[in-house]
Amino acid sequence: MPAKQTIPWAMAVLSLALGAGPVVAETPAESSSSMRQRWAGVKQPKQGQPRAIGSYRAGCVQGAATLPLDGTGYQVMRPSRRRYYGHPDLIDFIKTLANEMNRRQLGVLLVGDLGQPRGGPAPSGHASHQSGLDVDLWYTYPEQAARRSLSRDERENTAAGTLVDVTSKKLTAEFTPRIVQILKITASDRRVERVFVNPVIKSAICASESDDRDWLRKLRPWWGHHDHFHVRLACPEDSPTCIPQRPVSSDLGCERLNWWFSDASKDDRKKARGKYRKRIRTAPKMPPQCRAVLQ
Ligand SMILES: [Zn+2]
Numbered sequence: 001m002p003a004k005q006t007i008p009w010a011m012a013v014l015s016l017a018l019g020a021g022p023v024v025a026e027t028p029a030e031s032s033s034s035m036r037q038r039w040a041g042v043k044q045p046k047q048g049q050p051r052a053i054g055s056y057r058a059g060c061v062q063g064a065a066t067l068p069l070d071g072t073g074y075q076v077m078r079p080s081r082r083r084y085y086g087h088p089d090l091i092d093f094i095k096t097l098a099n100e101m102n103r104r105q106l107g108v109l110l111v112g113d114l115g116q117p118r119g120g121p122a123p124s125g126h127a128s129h130q131s132g133l134d135v136d137l138w139y140t141y142p143e144q145a146a147r148r149s150l151s152r153d154e155r156e157n158t159a160a161g162t163l164v165d166v167t168s169k170k171l172t173a174e175f176t177p178r179i180v181q182i183l184k185i186t187a188s189d190r191r192v193e194r195v196f197v198n199p200v201i202k203s204a205i206c207a208s209e210s211d212d213r214d215w216l217r218k219l220r221p222w223w224g225h226h227d228h229f230h231v232r233l234a235c236p237e238d239s240p241t242c243i244p245q246r247p248v249s250s251d252l253g254c255e256r257l258n259w260w261f262s263d264a265s266k267d268d269r270k271k272a273r274g275k276y277r278k279r280i281r282t283a284p285k286m287p288p289q290c291r292a293v294l295q
Pocket of ligand 1: 136
């Protein structure tokens with residue numbers, strides 16, 4: 001489109017943003033909540049070759065696979081949310097991790113949100129999880145989960161154990177060597193690109209891990225993530241329109257953790273957090289290929 005024609009459109013959006021005057025845009029932008037409801041309303045994956053499309057924060061998935069609610073070493077929590085769909089690589093990653101935990105007697109893996117049947121923005125909770133490559137996993141599990149399959153009611157209502165007291169920024173007794181082992185197995189999977197954890201957790205692991213530290217590069221500090229860790233796979237080879245993120249930096253990221261704790265970066269942190277929260281509420285700019293996925 002020639003630049004000349006983009007100006008009235010841009011002005012319309014601007015006036016919409018400022019709440020000033022009548023809006024003359026030909027196709028008014030869909031509101032964030034109606035867009036999110038539309039993606040959440042689709043009950044089945046889109047048939048076809050598996051494809052992660054677009055970015056983690058503005059994308060969708062074709063040919064998603066379903067994670068069964070129970071399998072060796074894992075159980076899916078909050079099944080009423082119906083967010084147990086993902087690119088087949090993600091489903092395979094979860095099963096592989098749970099199997100390995102089971103083999104090494106590291107307890108049960110409780111699985112939180114993956115994505116919606118066709119991905120896209122969800123009505124609550126996430127800026128990402130849109131292209132079938134993100135999953136939230138619990139650090140802890142109630143002891144009955146090791147003996148039996150949890151009931152529907154337990155899956156909906158059990159609270160996840162927290163590793164960090166978020167007010168004092170101190171670790172709780174739930175942080176044990178088991179946690180470090182699980183995160184290490186996770187980060188060592190070559191398909192995994194990032195593992196988001198609370199900065200207090202990364203800091204503790206930076207301080208304790210001595211010989212094999214390379215996997216720490218994939219551990220990314222982020223707000224929350226004190227009661228679950230978030231695993232993000234890299235773009236799969238079968239997905240040419242998947243938009244990758246910047247590769248993680250080559251250093252371990254332990255030295256830069258100070259930003260999360262120092263008084264000097266307090267204002268900076270506040271600003272960055274505001275931006276992140278806004279992202280969860282706004283309508284993402286979807287790639288054109290996602291139109292066909294939703295139909
Ligand atoms: Zn997440």
